[in-house]
Amino acid sequence: MFEALSGRLSGVFDGLAKRGALSEADVIEAMREVRLAMLDADVALPVVRDFVNKVKERAVGAEVLESISPGQAVAKIVNDALIDALGGAGAVPLNLNAVPPVPVLMVGLQGSGKTTTSGKIALWLKNRERKKVLLASLDTQRPAAQLQLEQLAKQAAVPSLSIVPGQSPVDIARRAMETARLEGFDVVILDTAGRLSIDEVLMDEVRQVRAVTNPAETLLVVDAMTGQDAVNTAKAFNEAVGVTGVVMTRMDGDARGGAALSMKAITGAPIKLTGSGEKLDALEEFHPERVAGRILGLGDIAGLVEKAADTLDHEEGERLAKKMMAGKFDLDDYASQIRQISKMGSISGIMGMLPGMNKVKEAMGDKELDTSILNKHLAIISSMTRKERKTPAIIKASRKKRIAAGSGTTVQDVNKLLKQFGMMSDMMKRFSKLGVKGLMRQGLSALMPKGMGNGPPGGGGRPFR
Numbered sequence: 001m002f003e004a005l006s007g008r009l010s011g012v013f014d015g016l017a018k019r020g021a022l023s024e025a026d027v028i029e030a031m032r033e034v035r036l037a038m039l040d041a042d043v044a045l046p047v048v049r050d051f052v053n054k055v056k057e058r059a060v061g062a063e064v065l066e067s068i069s070p071g072q073a074v075a076k077i078v079n080d081a082l083i084d085a086l087g088g089a090g091a092v093p094l095n096l097n098a099v100p101p102v103p104v105l106m107v108g109l110q111g112s113g114k115t116t117t118s119g120k121i122a123l124w125l126k127n128r129e130r131k132k133v134l135l136a137s138l139d140t141q142r143p144a145a146q147l148q149l150e151q152l153a154k155q156a157a158v159p160s161l162s163i164v165p166g167q168s169p170v171d172i173a174r175r176a177m178e179t180a181r182l183e184g185f186d187v188v189i190l191d192t193a194g195r196l197s198i199d200e201v202l203m204d205e206v207r208q209v210r211a212v213t214n215p216a217e218t219l220l221v222v223d224a225m226t227g228q229d230a231v232n233t234a235k236a237f238n239e240a241v242g243v244t245g246v247v248m249t250r251m252d253g254d255a256r257g258g259a260a261l262s263m264k265a266i267t268g269a270p271i272k273l274t275g276s277g278e279k280l281d282a283l284e285e286f287h288p289e290r291v292a293g294r295i296l297g298l299g300d301i302a303g304l305v306e307k308a309a310d311t312l313d314h315e316e317g318e319r320l321a322k323k324m325m326a327g328k329f330d331l332d333d334y335a336s337q338i339r340q341i342s343k344m345g346s347i348s349g350i351m352g353m354l355p356g357m358n359k360v361k362e363a364m365g366d367k368e369l370d371t372s373i374l375n376k377h378l379a380i381i382s383s384m385t386r387k388e389r390k391t392p393a394i395i396k397a398s399r400k401k402r403i404a405a406g407s408g409t410t411v412q413d414v415n416k417l418l419k420q421f422g423m424m425s426d427m428m429k430r431f432s433k434l435g436v437k438g439l440m441r442q443g444l445s446a447l448m449p450k451g452m453g454n455g456p457p458g459g460g461g462r463p464f465r
Contacts, residue, residue, distance in 0.1 A: 006295050008037035013075045027059045042227040042258030047265045055081050085261050086288035092270040095216050101180035101188045103213040108221035110194035113249035117221045118191040119152030120283040131186040136161035136176035138169040139193040173209045203240040217244050224248045230259040231266050238267040245272035331389040335381045338374045380417050383407040
């Protein structure tokens with residue numbers, strides 16, 4: 001998400017940086033490009049006007065036009081304006097400040113991911129907040145909707161309200177709250193029915209449920225892929241029933257991102273959480289400053305560290321690190337490393353969280369940046385015997401054919417894996433031999449194969465300055 005917008009804005013700032021000193025006309029031209037980029041990204045027109053006017057007002061001031069790096073100064077102003085548009089600095093947490101059981105009302109159109117998001121939030125609150133959560137489906141319209149939430153509850157290992165055929169949504173809501181009070185639950189998540197389009201029947205049903213439960217949060221779930229339609233949906237729900245927060249789903253898609261930039265201004269309600277993918281743990285807090293950084297190609301290192309902390313096996317990571325430092329890394333270890341990386345999601349998503357990687361992705365063109373190559377490597381390694389994984393040097397022609405046939409790949413694929421692993425192993429052995437002090441003395445070229453470093457073939461590359 002945001003890749004198209006990010007690329008356009010990067011082009012604008014690169015152009016400003018090349019000009020050195022800026023005139024007012026330069027800034028106005030740049031703002032015209034920013035305006036077009038935001039409109040192309042499906043940002044609501046009133047939001048674009050307000051955004052561009054704010055930036056232009058600050059950017060044509062003397063402190064920018066006369067600064068040493070005016071291009072960077074404009075970029076800083078745009079970054080600040082993006083943060084404001086997205087809701088201001090810092091994540092807005094779910095409001096659970098009420099007498100338990102705290103009702104959380106989930107609303108949205110059918111197909112927005114509302115039921116899956118209900119399961120995700122239940123798992124989130126159970127694991128992160130240590131809350132006792134009850135899931136309750138109020139969807140009596142969609143066939144098997146209540147069974148779907150029941151299955152999600154089992155996956156999340158949280159209780160769900162028993163299904164009683166024939167009850168109305170309001171009756172189910174009352175029973176959910178009463179059950180939660182009697183059984184000591186902290187939070188009740190009420191998953192209301194959606195419709196294919198906004199209608200008065202849907203809104204009236206939500207109003208009735210809200211009246212009998214008095215929810216602390218009314219969370220609107222919207223699909224980021226629907227662009228401007230998501231903004232229109234949010235506006236209609238907010239006007240009809242009131243919305244305290246937004247959850248945006250499918251944030252890992254190829255949408256243009258305009259809905260996220262428009263949501264706060266149109267509804268007044270902050271984006272609180274974002275979902276990406278179907279897995280129940282694929283839910284994150286929404287940090288406007290981090291999203292702004294990703295839009296401007298500044299990355300999201302804090303988010304990457306949090307993702308790693310949540311998903312990686314630290315004991316396994318330390319074990320692999322020790323073997324790498326000792327130069328004793330084998331194909332079993334490489335397979336373990338691949339599994340760790342795969343837990344963090346797509347390679348494209350990880351790259352998007354690293355500063356400056358948008359340009360690298362652009363340079364790679366339309367090549368798919370996912371974990372398919374890593375999955376192929378896992379399949380190849382799985383087709384090897386234990387001895388072959390420990391001692392890859394014994395893998396010759398006949399073994400390569402057997403491994404390729406067993407993994408559904410080609411001999412060329414096996415050769416590529418062995419070549420890449422060989423280069424990796426050689427670098428680790430050199431690092432083990434040099435140690436940190438030796439590396440600081442000789443530079444990174446000392447890790448490269450002979451003839452590829454800066455220094456003579458025998459090593460001795462340039463030291464770090």
